Amino acid sequence: MDKISAGWLVLRPFTSMDVEWVYEVSQDAALQQYVQIPSPYLIEHARYFVEHIALELGVRGERAEFVVEDAQTGERLGRVGLGMRGDGTAEVGYWTVPAARGRGVAPAAVQAICRWAFSELGLELIEWRAEIGNEASRRVAEKAGFVLEGSLRKRLVHRGVRVDAWVGSLVRGELP
Numbered sequence: 001m002d003k004i005s006a007g008w009l010v011l012r013p014f015t016s017m018d019v020e021w022v023y024e025v026s027q028d029a030a031l032q033q034y035v036q037i038p039s040p041y042l043i044e045h046a047r048y049f050v051e052h053i054a055l056e057l058g059v060r061g062e063r064a065e066f067v068v069e070d071a072q073t074g075e076r077l078g079r080v081g082l083g084m085r086g087d088g089t090a091e092v093g094y095w096t097v098p099a100a101r102g103r104g105v106a107p108a109a110v111q112a113i114c115r116w117a118f119s120e121l122g123l124e125l126i127e128w129r130a131e132i133g134n135e136a137s138r139r140v141a142e143k144a145g146f147v148l149e150g151s152l153r154k155r156l157v158h159r160g161v162r163v164d165a166w167v168g169s170l171v172r173g174e175l176p
C-alpha cells in the first residue's frame, strides 16, 4: 500500500516501529472504553495488531491499516483502517491520540481512506459501527459523510461485555 495524502495529513502503512506507539496509545481510557481491544492491553497485543493485523492481513488484502501523521512534522496523530468483508464492503475503524483530538484529524482521515477504497479497491459500501453513546465517533462518521441507519443489539464486545451499537454507512458516489 502506498501513502495517501489528505491535506495537512498523510496516511502511511504501519511498520514494526509503530508497536510501542500503539501500545502507549491503547492505554488511553477512551480507547479502552470504545475500541474492541484486549484489556489489560499488553505490548504483545500491540505487536499482534501491527505485525499480524496491519502487515500480514494487509498483504493478503483483508485489512488496510494506516497511521495518520502530520504531513509536515511526521507526528503520529492516529490510526484509521478498513476490515474487508470480501463482498465489496468493509468496516471502518479509527482512533486518535488524546493530544490530537478535536482538530478534525479523524474525519479527514476517514474521508481519505474511504475515497481511496472506493477508487483503488472498488469497494461499494463502507460501514461504521460504534457503541451507542460514543458521541465523538458519531460526529466523526457524520462529518465524513456517513448516514446513520439505526442501532444493532449487542453487536460489539467492549471490555468483555456485549454492547449495543449505532450503525451507519457510506455508499460509493456519496463522497463530495
Ligand SMILES: CC(C)(COP(=O)(O)OP(=O)(O)OC[C@H]1O[C@@H](n2cnc3c(N)ncnc32)[C@H](O)[C@@H]1OP(=O)(O)O)[C@@H](O)C(=O)NCCC(=O)NCCS
Binding pocket: 030, 031, 034, 035, 093, 094, 095, 096, 097, 100, 101, 102, 103, 104, 105, 106, 107, 129, 130, 131, 134, 135, 136, 137, 139, 140, 143
Ligand atoms: C472518536 C475520535 C476518533 C475522534 O477523533 P478526532 O480527531 O478528535 O475527531 P474530531 O476532531 O472531528 O472531533 C470529534 C468529536 O470529538 C469531540 N471532541 C472535541 N474535542 C475533543 C477533545 N479534546 N477530546 C475528546 N473529544 C473531543 C467533539 O464531540 C467532536 O465533535 P464536534 O466537532 O462536533 O465538536 C477520538 O475521540 C478517539 O480516538 N476516541 C477513542 C476511540 C474511539 O472511540 N474510536 C472510534 C470507535 S468506533
